[in-house]
Amino acid sequence: MSASSGLIQVWQQGDGVTRFVALLLLAMSLASWVVMVLKTLDVWQLRRQARQVENFWNSASIQQGLQALGPQQVSNAYRHLAEQAEQALAHVQRHDATPHVRDGLDVSDWVTRVLQNALDHTMAQLQSGLILLASVGSTAPFVGLFGTVWGIYHALMGIGQAGQATIDQVAGPIGEALIMTALGLAVAIPAVLGYNALVRANKTALVSLKRFAHDLHALQVTGARVTPR
Numbered sequence: 260m261s262a263s264s265g266l267i268q269v270w271q272q273g274d275g276v277t278r279f280v281a282l283l284l285l286a287m288s289l290a291s292w293v294v295m296v297l298k299t300l301d302v303w304q305l306r307r308q309a310r311q312v313e314n315f316w317n318s319a320s321i322q323q324g325l326q327a328l329g330p331q332q333v334s335n336a337y338r339h340l341a342e343q344a345e346q347a348l349a350h351v352q353r354h355d356a357t358p359h360v361r362d363g364l365d366v367s368d369w370v371t372r373v374l375q376n377a378l379d380h381t382m383a384q385l386q387s388g389l390i391l392l393a394s395v396g397s398t399a400p401f402v403g404l405f406g407t408v409w410g411i412y413h414a415l416m417g418i419g420q421a422g423q424a425t426i427d428q429v430a431g432p433i434g435e436a437l438i439m440t441a442l443g444l445a446v447a448i449p450a451v452l453g454y455n456a457l458v459r460a461n462k463t464a465l466v467s468l469k470r471f472a473h474d475l476h477a478l479q480v481t482g483a484r485v486t487p488r
Contacts, residue, residue, distance in 0.1 A: 274413065276406075276409050277406060277409060277410055277413075277439070280402060280403075280405060280406035280409070280439060281406065281439070281442070283402060284399060284402060284403060284406075284439075284442050284443060284446050287395045287398075287399055287402070287446050287450075288399075288445075288446045288449075290391060290395065291391065291392055291395045291396075291446070291449065291450040291453065292449070294389075294391050294392055294453075295392065295449070295450075295453040295457070297388065298385075298388055298389070298457050299457070299460075301384075301385065302385075302457070302460040302461070302464060304334075305336060305385075305464045305467075305468075306464070308328065308329060308335055308336065308337050308338075309337065309464075309467050311327055311328050311329060311337070312328070312337060312467075312471055314327035314328070315327050315328050315337070315341065316474075321341070321345055324341065325338055325341055325342065328341060336381040336468060337468070337471055339377055339380075339381070340374060340377050340378070340381075340468065340471060340472050340475060341475060343373050343374060343377045344370055344373065344374055344472075344475040344476070344478070344479050345479075346373070347369055347370045347372075347374075347479070348366065348370060348479045350369070366479070366480055367476070367480045370475075370476050370479045370480060371476060374472045374475060374476060375472075377472070378465070378468060378469065378472055381465075381468060382461075382465060385461045385464065385465070386461065389454060389457060389458065392451075392453055392454040392457070393450075393454055395446060395447065395450040396447050396448075396450040396451035396454055397447075398447075399443045399444075399446040399447035399450065400440070400443045400444055400447050402443055403439045403440045403441070403442050403443015403444065403446070404439075404440055404443060405439075406436070406439030406440075406442075406443070407437055407438075407439045407440045408436075409436075410433075410436025410437075410439060411433055411436045413436075414433050414436055
């Protein structure tokens with residue numbers, strides 16, 4: 260019996276619980292693949308934006324550097340960091356006749372806080388959806404196992420009502436019920452692999468963003484980027 264015919268038999272002979280479990284596994288699989296594709300595109304976009312960082316440092320002014328990082332309409336974590344650092348420095352250096360709390364702020368601490376908030380915002384966006392992958396990877400095998408147990412129970416009930424238990428009558432229904440366990444594993448394994456890959460990619464992207472934020476902090480506080488010897 261092929262896998263496709265086995266699935267058809269499970270769907271046709273299964274009751275409402277079995278079909279609900281099958282639909283639930285299908286929904287979990289679709290959701291995990293959608294998340295993996297979207298988050299992979301986000302990581303690819305960050306890597307493409309990271310290639311423009313050197314163009315920012317080679318620009319003649321901050322405004323030209325912002326344009327080198329990319330258009331403002333597009334979600335750009337590197338441009339967002341640069342804009343936040345520029346706005347933080349302008350906020351501290353703004354002076355008028357009215358006294359403000361910012362008059363006693365340290366420029367380095369203020370820029371650090373603003374950049375850290377921007378990094379936290381970007382990291383939250385990168386990690387969104389990963390909880391779904393972790394949940395699917397940890398629960399899908401048990402959902403499939405529940406479908407198998409339920410299918411075996413109904414198969415045994417049917418055999419008991421028939422009054423005869425030959426190997427053909429036992430192997431067919433129980434084999435079809437075991438397909439639910441295989442479906443659960445088929446849903447869980449890609450979700451776990453995708454989760455691990457995205458976590459590693461997010462860590463790499465965060466290291467690059469933190470390095471850029473450190474250079475921005477040095478630029479706003481000292482007026483020059485920290486360059487390696």
